[in-house]
Amino acid sequence: xxxxxxxxxxxxxxxxxxQHAARLAGLGNSQEAAxxxxxxxxxxxxxxxxxxxxxxxxxxxxxxxxARQHLxxxxxxxxxxxxxxxxxxxxxxxxxxxxxxLEAFGHxxxxxxxxxxALLGQVIKSMGLSLQSAGRYLPARRFLHEMAQAYPRHAxxxxxxxxxxxxxxxxxxxxxxxxxxxxxxxxxxxxxxPRDAAYGNSADPGRVLRIGYVSGDLRPHAVSFFFEPLLEYxxxxxxxxxxxxxxxxxxxxxxxxQQWPATWRKVAALxxxxxxxxxxxxxxxxxxxxxxxxxxxxxxxxxxxxxxxxATWLGYRLxxxxxxxxxxxxxxxxxxxxxxxxxxxxxxxRLPDSQWCFRAPRTAPEVGAxxxxxxxxxxxxxxxxxxxxxxxxxxx
Numbered sequence: 001x002x003x004x005x006x007x008x009x010x011x012x013x014x015x016x017x018x019q020h021a022a023r024l025a026g027l028g029n030s031q032e033a034a035x036x037x038x039x040x041x042x043x044x045x046x047x048x049x050x051x052x053x054x055x056x057x058x059x060x061x062x063x064x065x066x067a068r069q070h071l072x073x074x075x076x077x078x079x080x081x082x083x084x085x086x087x088x089x090x091x092x093x094x095x096x097x098x099x100x101x102l103e104a105f106g107h108x109x110x111x112x113x114x115x116x117x118a119l120l121g122q123v124i125k126s127m128g129l130s131l132q133s134a135g136r137y138l139p140a141r142r143f144l145h146e147m148a149q150a151y152p153r154h155a156x157x158x159x160x161x162x163x164x165x166x167x168x169x170x171x172x173x174x175x176x177x178x179x180x181x182x183x184x185x186x187x188x189x190x191x192x193x194p195r196d197a198a199y200g201n202s203a204d205p206g207r208v209l210r211i212g213y214v215s216g217d218l219r220p221h222a223v224s225f226f227f228e229p230l231l232e233y234x235x236x237x238x239x240x241x242x243x244x245x246x247x248x249x250x251x252x253x254x255x256x257x258q259q260w261p262a263t264w265r266k267v268a269a270l271x272x273x274x275x276x277x278x279x280x281x282x283x284x285x286x287x288x289x290x291x292x293x294x295x296x297x298x299x300x301x302x303x304x305x306x307x308x309x310x311a312t313w314l315g316y317r318l319x320x321x322x323x324x325x326x327x328x329x330x331x332x333x334x335x336x337x338x339x340x341x342x343x344x345x346x347x348x349x350r351l352p353d354s355q356w357c358f359r360a361p362r363t364a365p366e367v368g369a370x371x372x373x374x375x376x377x378x379x380x381x382x383x384x385x386x387x388x389x390x391x392x393x394x395x396x
Contacts, residue, residue: 012040013044014040014044014047014049017036017037017039017040017043018049018050018053020036021033021036021037021040021053022053024036030061033057034054034057034058034061037057037058038054041054041070046077048077048078048081048084049074049078051070051071051074051077051084052070052084052087054067054070055067055068055070055071055074055087056087059094064094067091068088068091068092068095071084071087071088074088075088075104080111081111082108082111082112082117082123083108083119085104085105085108085111086104086105086108086119086122086123088104089102089104089105089123089126089127089130090126092104093126093129093133096386098130098134099134101126101130102127102130105123105127106127109123109124120151121154121157124144124151124154124157125157125158125161127143128140128143128147128158128162128165129161131143131165132164132165132168132387133386133387134386134387135168135390137165137169137171140165141162141166144158144161144162144165145158145159145162156188159188160293164293164294166180166318167316167317167318168387168388170390170391174342175342177318178318178321178343178344178345180321181293181318181321181345182321183321184321185303185320185321185322185323185345186321188300189299189300189303189320189321189322189323189324190322190323190324192300192303192324193303193305193323194304197305197308199280199307199308201283201285201308208237208238208239208240209238209239209240209285210240210242210283210285210286211239211241211242211286211287211288212242212243212287212307213227213241213242213244213288213290214244214246214267214287214289214290214291214298214302215227215243215245215247215289215290215291215296215315216291216294216295216296216298217290217291217294217315218243218245218247218254219247219253220253220361223290223291223314223315224257225359225360225361226356227257227290228257228260228359229357230357231243231257231260231262232260234260234262236261240263241261241262242263242264242282243262243263243264243265244265244267244275244278245264245265245268246268246296246297247268247296248268248296250266256362263282265278265282272300272301272303273304275298275301275306276304277306279301279306280306280307285307285308286307286309286311287302287309287310287311288311288313288329289312289313289315289320289325290314291315291316292316292317292320293316293318293320294315299320302320302324302325303322303324304324305324309326309327310325310326310327311325311326311327311328311346311349312325312328312329312346313329313355314329318343319345319346320346321345322345323345325346326346326347327349328344328346328347328348328349329351330351331350331351331353331354331356332350334355335348335350337350
């Protein structure tokens with residue numbers, strides 16, 4: 001209702017709705033932000049960008065069916081919008097519609113194939129991951145190697161992502177897996193190894209050693225469930241403990257780990273040269289990688305050999321393949337003596353009992369009664385990525 005002579009206010013534009021919703025989301029009002037997006041879509045039903053942005057928030061709120069509807073509508077409205085296809089692919093992948101995800105990523109790849117858009121690298125990575133998650137390991141490797149040839153600036157990431165496809169592949173031999181990792185290292189890591197690295201570390205065998213741990217998974221992640229007990233019970237009379245935290249988005253669980261005595265370094269913003277220099281400056285004697293070739297790793301810093309002894313443990317099932325990695329910490333069950341030595345480029349350092357020291361999440365409920373006592377038979381359960389549930393695994 002306008003008074004006589006008053007100027008009518010213009011209707012909010014799509015950018016207005018976007019800005020207001022983004023402000024609400026930034027204040028933590030996710031439900032109100034989602035409502036704002038949906039109101040904007042009702043006002044501008046043909047605006048693809050509003051639908052894409054709304055879908056991201058709806059997905060985070062667990063409203064995946066609504067999010068999918070808006071993304072599918074967005075790609076119909078703007079089929080040339082690579083970001084819409086990419087977001088649709090991500091949602092389909094996360095809800096395990098892998099074939100549909102691959103189709104959406106394929107559209108995004110076609111749009112971006114001749115561009116320098118940084119999104120291209122994410123599309124390639126996501127396509128490889130969808131193939132792997134569907135258990136199509138050989139096609140995933142072939143695709144990633146083809147992309148490495150076609151897009152040299154993404155070659156290192158493509159070939160690193162291809163390594164992870166070997167972990168779950170039940171058809172691949174240990175020899176093939178090691179050869180692939182050593183080949184990657186020869187191309188991308190071993191050339192970074194200093195020829196005559198010198199260290200200022202004291203050779204006194206009685207002194208307190210400086211031990212550093214590097215991880216991108218110091219958050220709600222399987223690695224933390226095994227690493228935290230070590231942090232708590234670390235022999236601090238013999239070791240000064242350093243944690244190089246490469247976690248991209250630290251949260252309350254990340255902060256909880258920092259209650260245990262250690263020197264904490266936030267390193268996600270450091271490039272590999274700067275991280276290696278920080279480790280050298282701290283005088284680390286033994287540097288331990290907790291990631292292997294998984295996401296968030298800093299193996300390129302390890303390749304520069306910033307510590308005189310370097311080992312990998314916990315986060316990755318296969319070898320790093322790197323000359324700079326001296327040891328793999330393991331046990332006799334995972335890596336049987338006399339058999340597993342040929343599976344790795346690293347020297348195996350077996351702990352006497354087990355390398356696993358698990359602590360359940362703080363939010364885990366109390367363990368209930370054993371179902372077998374009532375049912376008379378064993379029930380098996382697997383809380384794993386679906387790609388790991390191969391025919392061989394199920395047969396076993």
